[in-house]
Amino acid sequence: MDFDVIKDALPFLIPILVIQLALLVFALVDLVKRKRVKGGNKILWGAIIILIDIIGPIIYLLFGREEDDAGSDTL
Amino acid sequence: MTGLGVLIKKEIREQLKTYRFLIMAGVFLFFGLSTPLLIKYLPELLELAGEDIIIELPPPTALQALQEYSDTILQVGILVVVLVTMGAVARERERGTAQMVLSKPVDRGAFVGAKLVGISLSFLVALGLASAASYIYTVMLLGEVDVGAFLALNLLLGLFFITAIAITLLFSSLFKNQLAAGGVALAFLVGQAVLTQIPWIGDYVPAALPGWGIGLLAGPHPAAWGAVAVSVVVIGVSLYLSRLKLSRTEI
Numbered sequence A: 001m002d003f004d005v006i007k008d009a010l011p012f013l014i015p016i017l018v019i020q021l022a023l024l025v026f027a028l029v030d031l032v033k034r035k036r037v038k039g040g041n042k043i044l045w046g047a048i049i050i051l052i053d054i055i056g057p058i059i060y061l062l063f064g065r066e067e068d069d070a071g072s073d074t075l
Numbered sequence B: 001m002t003g004l005g006v007l008i009k010k011e012i013r014e015q016l017k018t019y020r021f022l023i024m025a026g027v028f029l030f031f032g033l034s035t036p037l038l039i040k041y042l043p044e045l046l047e048l049a050g051e052d053i054i055i056e057l058p059p060p061t062a063l064q065a066l067q068e069y070s071d072t073i074l075q076v077g078i079l080v081v082v083l084v085t086m087g088a089v090a091r092e093r094e095r096g097t098a099q100m101v102l103s104k105p106v107d108r109g110a111f112v113g114a115k116l117v118g119i120s121l122s123f124l125v126a127l128g129l130a131s132a133a134s135y136i137y138t139v140m141l142l143g144e145v146d147v148g149a150f151l152a153l154n155l156l157l158g159l160f161f162i163t164a165i166a167i168t169l170l171f172s173s174l175f176k177n178q179l180a181a182g183g184v185a186l187a188f189l190v191g192q193a194v195l196t197q198i199p200w201i202g203d204y205v206p207a208a209l210p211g212w213g214i215g216l217l218a219g220p221h222p223a224a225w226g227a228v229a230v231s232v233v234v235i236g237v238s239l240y241l242s243r244l245k246l247s248r249t250e251i
Helices: A003-033 A042-051 A055-064 B004-017 B020-050 B062-085 B090-095 B097-102 B108-142 B147-174 B178-195 B208-218 B225-248
Strands: none
Touching: A003 A042, A003 A055, A003 B020, A003 B108, A042 A055, A055 B020, B004 B020, B004 B108, B020 B062, B020 B108, B062 B108, B062 B147, B062 B178, B062 B208, B090 B097, B090 B178, B097 B108, B108 B147, B108 B225, B147 B178, B147 B208, B147 B225, B208 B225
């Protein structure tokens, strides 16, 4: 793959990267703010969010969050 | 149905508050944007990975990109439907929030109906965003495709997913445990997809809808109006059975 191909694809790649990054940051901010998570291990959830591309943040948002005392915002 | 309007508003707020809409939109947009890009650059990627091995591929086409997108969104969509719907009733019963809502003068049919409307709305908006994004990327990268056929495909996909949401809601009402509800719903949805392979019966199951839509992209395709009618009936019957179950059960 020559440099021209990467240069051509880059403008199309940027929105995809923005979506990935937005999900990652959103999940990480939620993880930091949340008092309790499933399994109790925030570091493990952090690793899942960061290391498993796109699916990691989704897994956390679907299954990782535990209700806070003030109310619920889990699925 | 008493309280339907209020409950629909509550459900839509819930979709945003629990990030369900964000999850659906994020996942669908990711696949909507990445599929045409992957199809366009697949020959270069294979060349890069294969080194000396020569793999001859026909030039990628716009039709191929949208067919691939539809297949992907169908598989991912079914999983997302089950994951976000399986706890809709079961988990609320578990947590006690269903008791709180149903202790007010609210029809049980309205309770389930509002969930179907709320989840379907956020699902359809996410699907619409992803399909629009995928279409724009396909046109920019690979060329024109019949927009009318793509719209028809999306309408059929939408009806199929609403049917899948109604079926999952039914199992969520039948089971107290959301994982059991999700597992049985997924097995049921995969099972009826297998039925499409059986001649005659296959034209009448809801899973025939995406096949009809994907076929339309390539040109005229035999219609499956029977599957449209059966899907509408399945949605109605699922809502009725969910209401019946909730009416007969001590919440």
